Amino acid sequence: MNDVPPRPVNADAAPIPLLDLKAQLATYREAALAAMTRVVDAQEMIMGPEVGQFERALAAYAGVRSAIGMSSGTDALLAALMALDVGPGDEVVTTTFSFFATAGVVARLGAKTVFTDIDPATFNATEAGLRAAVTPNTKAIIPVHLFGQMADIRGLAAATDRPPIIEDSAQSLGARLDGRMTGGFGAMTCVSFFPSKNLGGFGDGGATLTDDPVLAEKLAILRVHGSKPKYFHHIVGGNFRLDTLQAAVLSVKLPLLDAWAEGRRRNAAAYDALFAESGLVERGLVTTPAVLPGAYHVYNQYVVRVPRRDELAAFLGARGIGTAVYYPRPLHLQPCFAGLGHGPGDFPHAERACAEVLALPVYPELPAGAQGRVVRAIAEFYGV
Secondary structure, eight states: OOOOOOOOOOOTTTOOOOOOHHHTTTTTTTHHHHHHHHHHHTTOOOOOOHHHHHHHHHHHHTTEEEEEESOOOHHHHHHHHHHOOOTTTTTEEEEEESHHHHHHHHHTTEEEEEEEOTTTTTTTTTHHHHTTOOOEEEEEEEOOOOOOOOOOOOOHHHHHSSOOOOEEEEEEETTTTTTEEETTTSEEEEEOOOOOOSSSOOOOOEEEEEEEEHHHHHHHHBBBBSSSSSSSSSSSSOBOBBBHHHHHHHHGGEEEEHHHHHHHHHHHHHHHHHHHHHHTTTSOOOOOOOOOTTTOOSSSSEEEEOOHHHHHHHHHHTTBBBOOSSSSSSSSGGGGEEEOOOOOTTHHHHHHHHEEEEOOOOOOOTTTTTHHHHHHHHHHTOOO
């Protein structure tokens, strides 16, 4: 037999997880517990005062008039579409390279998702692609600000001859483009507080941001089954409320968000330099993230392109290095969307990305030397 035994893994090396929430918790644990205790003692678990306090702080942070807390990022998107009365016969244009919720909420309302391809450098939909997909039936456009960088929708946002824009900023709260923060380019912006997000709660949560007072009022009504006052329902909504406990925790974490973003940005810059020095970039074995001119990237994920991606991920995993694939299959090839009639090759940039992307650890509490170990392990895999 010619089988070569695997190289021994250093059992003494500490694991490097993709994300270490326990390390982050140590920086705010006592304040979070105190905030949760206040909620528990008050027993105002649904729409308690902490919800309004957090909404006002979030709106001020994002530079918008209103932030409406929601039960998840998914429900934030769903409520935004409902606020625009999206339904059967309508179309919503979005990217095929995103988390499922971006298109799933469209289907739940009986509308049709119209997919677009991505910019292979940034992984985000392009302004030209979004515009080309608009038809007379388009009710909304959902650009996704993926991995912590805003999609370049500057021209689209400035145009008056287009449908309303809903920014999907589930991964990019705090990102900016030409100094304008996410939330300043569309009619509404949806964010997620899933624990792994750059501003994560202790469970599910989300928010919809808007400068439009009419939309803000409608969103606030939609999240409580469409009622105002209670038990009087003028529209059909849902149970989309943000829990008071989540709002209390998020209020503690929000003031720390910018410092965490800077930590991620420092780690991303260190990766860029280490990969360049390693020769992996020069040899075309690793493509590091591209950053748009004028963009402030918050690196919710640090995503590289690599050949033999799945083999590399297994190699790194055996050495205690966490990775993840966002995303292994584009939305247009998901079985549940087969009725839209798409097939392999329809959106080649997204399909290629699904075969090559790999997220590496970039969280702000990453231990010293961890990135060097990650890069050395990748170089070892490729024999560089």
